Amino acid sequence: MAMRQTPLTCSGHTRPVVDLAFSGITPYGYFLISACKDGKPMLRQGDTGDWIGTFLGHKGAVWGATLNTDATKAATAAADFTAKVWDAVSGDEVLSLAHKHIVKTVSFTQDSNCLLTGGNDKLLRIYDLSNPEAAPQEIAGHTSAIKKALWCNNDKQILSAADDKTIRLWNRSSMEEVKTLTFDTSVSSMEYVADGEIVVITYGKTIAFYNALSLELIKTVEAPAPINSASLHPDKDFFVAGGEDFKLYKFDYSTKEELESYKGHFGPVHCVRFSPDGELYASGSEDGTLRLWQTAVGKTYGLWKCVLPELGGSAANILPDTTGHLQTSVDGVHALMEDLGAENSEQLYTPTPEIKA
Amino acid sequence: MATPVSVLRLPKGPDPNSRGFDPKSPRFIALCRTSISSSAASEADPEQLQREQHARSVLRENFLRCLLSMSNKKVQFHMHEKVKVEATFGASDIDVLNFQVSDLHTPIGVQKEALIRCQDVISVTFDV
Numbered sequence: 001m002a003m004r005q006t007p008l009t010c011s012g013h014t015r016p017v018v019d020l021a022f023s024g025i026t027p028y029g030y031f032l033i034s035a036c037k038d039g040k041p042m043l044r045q046g047d048t049g050d051w052i053g054t055f056l057g058h059k060g061a062v063w064g065a066t067l068n069t070d071a072t073k074a075a076t077a078a079a080d081f082t083a084k085v086w087d088a089v090s091g092d093e094v095l096s097l098a099h100k101h102i103v104k105t106v107s108f109t110q111d112s113n114c115l116l117t118g119g120n121d122k123l124l125r126i127y128d129l130s131n132p133e134a135a136p137q138e139i140a141g142h143t144s145a146i147k148k149a150l151w152c153n154n155d156k157q158i159l160s161a162a163d164d165k166t167i168r169l170w171n172r173s174s175m176e177e178v179k180t181l182t183f184d185t186s187v188s189s190m191e192y193v194a195d196g197e198i199v200v201i202t203y204g205k206t207i208a209f210y211n212a213l214s215l216e217l218i219k220t221v222e223a224p225a226p227i228n229s230a231s232l233h234p235d236k237d238f239f240v241a242g243g244e245d246f247k248l249y250k251f252d253y254s255t256k257e258e259l260e261s262y263k264g265h266f267g268p269v270h271c272v273r274f275s276p277d278g279e280l281y282a283s284g285s286e287d288g289t290l291r292l293w294q295t296a297v298g299k300t301y302g303l304w305k306c307v308l309p310e311l312g313g314s315a316a317n318i319l320p321d322t323t324g325h326l327q328t329s330v331d332g333v334h335a336l337m338e339d340l341g342a343e344n345s346e347q348l349y350t351p352t353p354e355i356k357a
Numbered sequence: 358m359a360t361p362v363s364v365l366r367l368p369k370g371p372d373p374n375s376r377g378f379d380p381k382s383p384r385f386i387a388l389c390r391t392s393i394s395s396s397a398a399s400e401a402d403p404e405q406l407q408r409e410q411h412a413r414s415v416l417r418e419n420f421l422r423c424l425l426s427m428s429n430k431k432v433q434f435h436m437h438e439k440v441k442v443e444a445t446f447g448a449s450d451i452d453v454l455n456f457q458v459s460d461l462h463t464p465i466g467v468q469k470e471a472l473i474r475c476q477d478v479i480s481v482t483f484d485v
Contacts, residue, residue, distance in 0.1 A: 002359035011373040030386040042371065043378075049368030053377025056454060072388060090376035222434045294362065303364045 003298030007264045010049040010290040015282030019064045020271045022046055023071035023088075025276050031088070032275075032282055033074055034290050035065035041076050043088060045049045046275055047302040049282075049292050053091040058300075063119075064105040064148075068112040075115055077103035077109060083117045085129065095132050099125070105148045109155040116158060130314045139175050141168060148190045150252055152197070152212045159199060159212065163272070167201065169215055178213045188243075189229040189271070196236060202227045207241050207251075221256045223249055229271045233295065234278040240293075242269025242283050248293060264291055289332030376452060424449050432458075432483040434473060437482070444471070 015037035023031040023046070030046035041062045043052045060079030067074050067088060074088040083103045085095040101121035108115055115127045117136075124139040124146065144163040152159050157178065158170040167181040167190065183203050191200040197212040207230040209218040225245035232239040232253065242248045246268060250260040267286030274281045280303050283291050292302070300306040371377065379385060383449040434442050444458035453475050461468040 004359040004361040006362040006364055008364065008368050010368045010370070044368070051369055051371045051377060052379075052382075054371060056376050056452065089378065089385055090380075091376055292368070298362050303366060303368065305363050305365055307360075307363050350471075 002097075005260075005262050005293060005297045006304065007262065007291040007293050008049050008303055009033075010044060010051070010240045010287075010292070011262075012042060012051055012054075012147050013040070013288045013290075015061070015271065015288055016267070016286040017069060017288060017290055018061075020273055020282055020284045020290060021066045022155050022273055022282070023067035024069035026070050028071075030276050031067055031071040032290070033065045033067050033076075033088075034284055035062040035076060036288070037061040039078065039080075041065045041074070041090075043074065044290070046282075047280070049290065051268070055084075055086050055091060055093070056323065057093045057096075058082070059101075063102065066106050066108060068108045068110075069110060070235070073108065075106040075108060077106045077117060077119060079103075083115070083127075085115065095159065096130070097127055097132070097136075099126075100133050102145075104146060105150075109151050111155075114155075116149050118149035118150060118160055118162075120144060120145040122162070124149055124158060126172070137175065139170055141170075142166070147187065150190065150194050152194070152199070157213075158192065159192060161187045161201070167199075167215075178330050181215055182211070191229075191231055193232050193234075197232070198236075200230050200232050200239065202241065202243075203232045205243075209253075217254065221251055223251075224258075224261075228269055229273075231272050231274045231281060233274050234276065236344055238295075240272050240274070240281050242272045242285075244268045246285070248272065248281075248283055248291075262293060264293075265289070374451070427481070427483055428484065430483050432481050434478050435480045435482070436473075436477050437479065440477075444473070446481075449475075 002111060013036040017034050019035035019037050021033050032044045032046045033041055035041050039058045039060055039062055041055045045052060055074060058078040058080055061301055062076050062078045064077035071088050074086040075083060077083045079102045081099050081101060083106050084093055084095045087094050099119060099121060101119055103119035105118045113129055115129055117125045122142045124143060125136040127136045128134060142162040142164055146160055146162045149158060149160040156172055158172060161167045162312055165183045165186055168177050169179040173176055185203050187201055188204045189202045192212060199212045201208045201209045201210060205223050205226055205229055206220050207223060208220045211218060223241055225243050227243035228239045230239055230241035236253055237248055239253050239284060240248055240250050246265045248262045249258060251258050265285040265287050269283050269285050271284040272281055277294060278295055280292050280294055294304055298306055430446055432442060432446045442461060442463055444461040447457035447459055449456050455475060456473040458471050458473055461471040
């Protein structure tokens with residue numbers, strides 16, 4: 001029986017969601033952080049989208065957000081000229097790192113000891129988090145605002161994308177530029193896949209895949225609309241992309257074929273990322289929401305539940321799912337909102353009021 | 358016609374009354390150390406921990422009583438950059454991030470209603 005995708009909408013933000021990141025898989029599951037122009041980045045449980053907490057303290061739009069692998073630390077980059085490091089368990093602000101201009105991107109090394117930042121002052125900065133008072137190392141070179149900066153090659157190198165239409169690869173030890181990729185148009189996003197050393201780059205309607213070590217082009221794929229962000233599945237069988245036409249696209253990585261497209265967002269999609277287990281992907285949009293989408297539509301996972309067809313869709317036989325979230329009784333099933341998949345469905349609940357800080 | 362995938366419920370949204378990070382969650386209990394480093398729970402003996410907890414609750418209670426007794430009184434804020442302003446204290450928000458004040462006397466005039474950012478405040482003085 002064909003199943004139609006039911007995205008899960010995470011509300012709570014009041015302005016566009018511009019960045020999102022997943023943690024690794026921890027003993028408590030995996031987590032998702034979202035950066036929003038309302039200045040209040042939020043932490044959510046990765047497989048359900050349940051809100052865990054809001055990091056309060058920034059005084060301007062938050063442009064970038066990231067979690068360390070075990071989700072004990074979070075870092076955010078904001079328009080208030082600071083990058084902040086947070087305790088992602090208690091929600092407390094741990095460090096505030098002053099910059100000379102809007103900070104756009106933050107990235108932890110794998111051991112969480114160093115933080116890479118980049119922004120409108122065109123400099124890459126490396127902070128030693130065990131010695132935060134010390135001045136950061138600075139790498140200059142870009143001629144316009146840096147949009148995204150990531151560690152790669154086992155934290156030995158740095159990849160940075162800027163509005164100067166270049167992507168540059170730097171050696172951390174020498175702080176020198178190793179290679180540069182120049183494009184005709186501004187790069188909209190960059191994602192690094194450590195396993196396989198692949199960089200996913202989007203610009204215009206193109207999603208391009210490069211070798212992260214040599215910056216050699218692997219392949220490019222054209223989408224039907226301008227793309228703002230793309231993410232490659234951990235198994236490298238598909239990738240997803242979203243952009244200006246509000247839709248999410250799913251492509252086969254090997255054949256480059258467009259497999260599916262999903263409507264749901266009410267505004268351009270700014271960021272899209274696969275979860276660390278590849279079971280779902282999250283998208284953040286201008287409409288202020290995050291949506292979670294299933295990779296294998298119809299599979300029981302997180303809040304999605306598989307309904308066996310021979311029971312007339314009543315779900316009387318509830319299957320235990322791998323995450324242990326299935327707790328509703330048979331009667332409770334009738335209260336499920338079956339029409340969540342409708343493309344133009346109105347909001348099924350009113351968003352909770354903004355947190356007063 | 359494809360059937361939409363059923364869901365158990367929608368993702369939970371933010372709590373309007375708090376910033377979250379539930380201290381009763383298993384992750385918090387397992388990973389969060391008490392904020393004063395001298396009392397890493399595993400090292401301290403239970404008696405010392407109890408005394409420290411008692412002291413902490415006394416201090417917290419005093420702080421909250423101070424906030425209560427300040428309401429509707431004229432208070433002086435000593436802030437960074439050698440700023441000293443006077444206002445009538447209204448209330449604090451739950452995370453003590455902002456103080457609501459009225460009639461804030463500033464060098465450029467009197468602000469009828471204002472929010473003072475707590476992280477900018479060094480001390481608050483008032484007559485009991």
